[in-house]
Amino acid sequence: MVISQVQYSVLQTVINQGIAEASTALDAMVDCEVKLSVPNIELFDEVESKIAIFDHYRSSVSMVAMNFTGEIAGEASLFFLPESASVLVNALTGHALVDGELDALRMGTLTEVGNIIVNSILGSLCRGFEHPFTFSLPSYLEGSGNQIMQYGQYENVSLAIAHTSLQINELQVQAALMLFFHQGSFSKLIRVLEQEVRV
Amino acid sequence: MNNISYDKVLDALPDGTCIIDSDYQVVFWSKRLEQWSGQGKEHYIGKKLTILFPNLLQPSYKTRIDQVLENGPPAVFSALIHHHLFEFLCPDQSVQAQRVTVSHLRGEDGRSLALFSVQDMSSYIRQISEYQNLVRTYELELKKRRQLEEKNDQLITAVDRAAEAFIIMKVSGEIEYINKAFTDQTGWTQEDATKEASYWACQTYEEEGVAKHVQDMLKSGQTWQGRSHICCQKDSSFTASVSIAPIFNEAGEVTHAVVVQEDISEQLKFEEQYRKTQKQEALATLIGGIAHDFNNLLSGMLGHLYLANREVQEMPKTAERLKKVQTVANDIAKTVQQLMTFARKGQIDRRKFPLDSFIKEFTKFIEYTVPENITLSVDFDAADFPCQGDAELLQESLLNMVQNAVDAVDEKEADSAIRISLSLFDANQPNKWVKQHPILKEGQYAQIIVWDNGVGIDKENIDRIFDPFFTTKELGSGLGLAVAIGNIKKNRGIIEVESSREQGTSFYVWLPLLVDKLEHQEFSTHKRKVENSVILVVDDEVLVRETCAEILTLLGYQVRMAKDGQDAVEYMNQHGDEIDLILMDMVMPRMIGSVAAKHIREKYPNLPIIFATAYDQSISIKATQSFEHSVLISKPFYPDALQETIDGFIAESGEDE
Numbered sequence: 001m002v003i004s005q006v007q008y009s010v011l012q013t014v015i016n017q018g019i020a021e022a023s024t025a026l027d028a029m030v031d032c033e034v035k036l037s038v039p040n041i042e043l044f045d046e047v048e049s050k051i052a053i054f055d056h057y058r059s060s061v062s063m064v065a066m067n068f069t070g071e072i073a074g075e076a077s078l079f080f081l082p083e084s085a086s087v088l089v090n091a092l093t094g095h096a097l098v099d100g101e102l103d104a105l106r107m108g109t110l111t112e113v114g115n116i117i118v119n120s121i122l123g124s125l126c127r128g129f130e131h132p133f134t135f136s137l138p139s140y141l142e143g144s145g146n147q148i149m150q151y152g153q154y155e156n157v158s159l160a161i162a163h164t165s166l167q168i169n170e171l172q173v174q175a176a177l178m179l180f181f182h183q184g185s186f187s188k189l190i191r192v193l194e195q196e197v198r199v
Numbered sequence: 200m201n202n203i204s205y206d207k208v209l210d211a212l213p214d215g216t217c218i219i220d221s222d223y224q225v226v227f228w229s230k231r232l233e234q235w236s237g238q239g240k241e242h243y244i245g246k247k248l249t250i251l252f253p254n255l256l257q258p259s260y261k262t263r264i265d266q267v268l269e270n271g272p273p274a275v276f277s278a279l280i281h282h283h284l285f286e287f288l289c290p291d292q293s294v295q296a297q298r299v300t301v302s303h304l305r306g307e308d309g310r311s312l313a314l315f316s317v318q319d320m321s322s323y324i325r326q327i328s329e330y331q332n333l334v335r336t337y338e339l340e341l342k343k344r345r346q347l348e349e350k351n352d353q354l355i356t357a358v359d360r361a362a363e364a365f366i367i368m369k370v371s372g373e374i375e376y377i378n379k380a381f382t383d384q385t386g387w388t389q390e391d392a393t394k395e396a397s398y399w400a401c402q403t404y405e406e407e408g409v410a411k412h413v414q415d416m417l418k419s420g421q422t423w424q425g426r427s428h429i430c431c432q433k434d435s436s437f438t439a440s441v442s443i444a445p446i447f448n449e450a451g452e453v454t455h456a457v458v459v460q461e462d463i464s465e466q467l468k469f470e471e472q473y474r475k476t477q478k479q480e481a482l483a484t485l486i487g488g489i490a491h492d493f494n495n496l497l498s499g500m501l502g503h504l505y506l507a508n509r510e511v512q513e514m515p516k517t518a519e520r521l522k523k524v525q526t527v528a529n530d531i532a533k534t535v536q537q538l539m540t541f542a543r544k545g546q547i548d549r550r551k552f553p554l555d556s557f558i559k560e561f562t563k564f565i566e567y568t569v570p571e572n573i574t575l576s577v578d579f580d581a582a583d584f585p586c587q588g589d590a591e592l593l594q595e596s597l598l599n600m601v602q603n604a605v606d607a608v609d610e611k612e613a614d615s616a617i618r619i620s621l622s623l624f625d626a627n628q629p630n631k632w633v634k635q636h637p638i639l640k641e642g643q644y645a646q647i648i649v650w651d652n653g654v655g656i657d658k659e660n661i662d663r664i665f666d667p668f669f670t671t672k673e674l675g676s677g678l679g680l681a682v683a684i685g686n687i688k689k690n691r692g693i694i695e696v697e698s699s700r701e702q703g704t705s706f707y708v709w710l711p712l713l714v715d716k717l718e719h720q721e722f723s724t725h726k727r728k729v730e731n732s733v734i735l736v737v738d739d740e741v742l743v744r745e746t747c748a749e750i751l752t753l754l755g756y757q758v759r760m761a762k763d764g765q766d767a768v769e770y771m772n773q774h775g776d777e778i779d780l781i782l783m784d785m786v787m788p789r790m791i792g793s794v795a796a797k798h799i800r801e802k803y804p805n806l807p808i809i810f811a812t813a814y815d816q817s818i819s820i821k822a823t824q825s826f827e828h829s830v831l832i833s834k835p836f837y838p839d840a841l842q843e844t845i846d847g848f849i850a851e852s853g854e855d856e
Contacts, residue, residue, distance in 0.1 A: 025259070025262065025263065028258050028259045028262075029259040029280065029281075030280060066272055066273075068272070089279070092279075092280055093279040093280060104320070104323055105277075105278060105279050105320070105323050105324075105327060106279075108275075108277035108278055108279065108298050108320070109277045109279045109280055111275050111277065112275045112276060112277040112280060115272075115273070115274060115275040116263070116274075118272070119263075119266065119271065119272045119274065122272055123266065123271060123272070132270040133270070135271075135272035135273060135303075136273075137273050137275075137300060137302065138272075138273065138275055
């Protein structure tokens, strides 16, 4: 998947806006200071998508995913490594939970954090479209990259990965936002974003 | 399905649901929410949710709900972060914990709605609380356990590194654990000890029946403490202070024992050393006392002999007999003097001298003493040995040791040898003598060794060789080595002996060395005889006082007498101007010599005083050394020597005038 430097900059700016909104929302929600770093974005075409997920997440991961349909369609997912997920939950809630302990509460917290970040990014991405979108409820998944690939519909998709990190007080939590676009959606998104920037 | 309204579907869900419009007005309130809130839906429908639940006005809620109402993605509010959005009370009066999902709905009229799906999470939160309590309890227990383990580790380390040996064994004696000290003491490793050794087999007791007694005590649950001989792996043994305590099992039976074992060989050596020192001190005190009485008696006896000798000059036979008696009395006086030396009483002439030159001169001197059939060798370190002490006393000591060596090698048929060595003692090298005499580490010491390859000293005798009158020789006086130890100690030195049949005998002498090198010193005396001088003789012993007065009169002096210090002071107050010199006993009733002298010197500061003592010279030296124009002499005094001392003083005072 090849885009121009200008297009890359536009995409990065829009995602940055979403990240900034998410950061503000998280900051207001919890007692501790939350900062989200400016993401580094990688793009993959459909052939490379599987490899990208495997490369990044061979071990078990926690994922919050939301589907969107409308003028463009796809899935926005936030990935955490297990240790990052635990650190995040513990930092935000003050409860020292580790994997396997009271998963419903842990999952609920991660889902909310993922929901806030994904919502902000999707809000930022979809702002330029005329017609409203439909969104699924956020779903929480845990498993290896391979298991996640089996769960989702990732055939014929383009993938944009935005690597970011949440800094909560002194703690650093690594996360990756994965945007899967169904066929044709990514190029349409780029066009709309370019128009929006020109306007 | 078409016949069922959505209201009924939502009412049937386990989660509570409510729907609001874009103005936050409640348009639907499910039965589950009625149940949780305790209020009917009429209480909520048509009212603003933000008025019913003002906390929802907070930006962290309202912003996200607004986004949903604007056709945005669903918003999730988790229980751990928010606890609840709607304040409902649980049956236990706690506030219900909730997970709330807000999704966008579009009404039939096209308006935007928000659907709140509320999940009761109270049981999860309760579980968390219980879980956290459990974790806290567990962590506390874990902490206690770790502290116990740390203490245990410390104990194990302490036991393992202890200087005393620790053994854990079965009652039968089968060893299960030994620490490093046990291995160091006995040579047994943990493996050897547990495989081969029975603790009971590796120790013996001085008295019969003790072993059985110890084992019986242990079996009956009692602790035993005492001394035993511990056998080492390589056929050696040592004496240990041992404590054997029982270890009980849960049933209260003695199954094991813990043994704490301390090697007390060194302690025993020190005890022996201490005992020897105590014995010598006691002997010295006893002998010092006897010598004092003898000296007073001898003073009278020698004085009268001197006088009688003068009186019977016309009777040659009697004069001859008196001379013989005088010779015997002189011999007695010498013996008493030797005893005084052992008791470290008597005067010491402490001067600086180079020890190396002294030893060279000494070896030349003894060449005539050591028979030609004995090889005499001398071994010197090339160094300076500045020393301070009484060289004559040292010479006497070394001579006695050499004489002892000559006697020892005389019993051999051939290859007899004596060696005298002088070296600087290195206290930094591992050395048993330093352990025995830690003072050797302070300052620098010269080491003199007098060695012979003679027959050696028997073990049963070696501890007694420095005792006065102890001798194994038919004609020995038993005073030679007693005098030697006394003289060496007077010179602030240390003496030790080591002997075996194979290695011969070595006498070790350590003498403290001066820090600075010596400068050449010259000593000179001026004497001039003065006659008709008046001398005040002060002594509480009538025999001594009168004999002394008689001798001095014969020698040409005028004599006055006082019976003690008080009497002397009173006499001097009345007739002090006529007195040229005082001969003052030290130990007297009413007023001792030094105190009397102090009073007299107030009026006559330059009057010569000769202090005389029959006893403890060291104390008297201290008491008299502050007096100028005075000297301390020992009793018995010989008339000629006394005259020489008196004349010296009177001449000196004459010069001063």
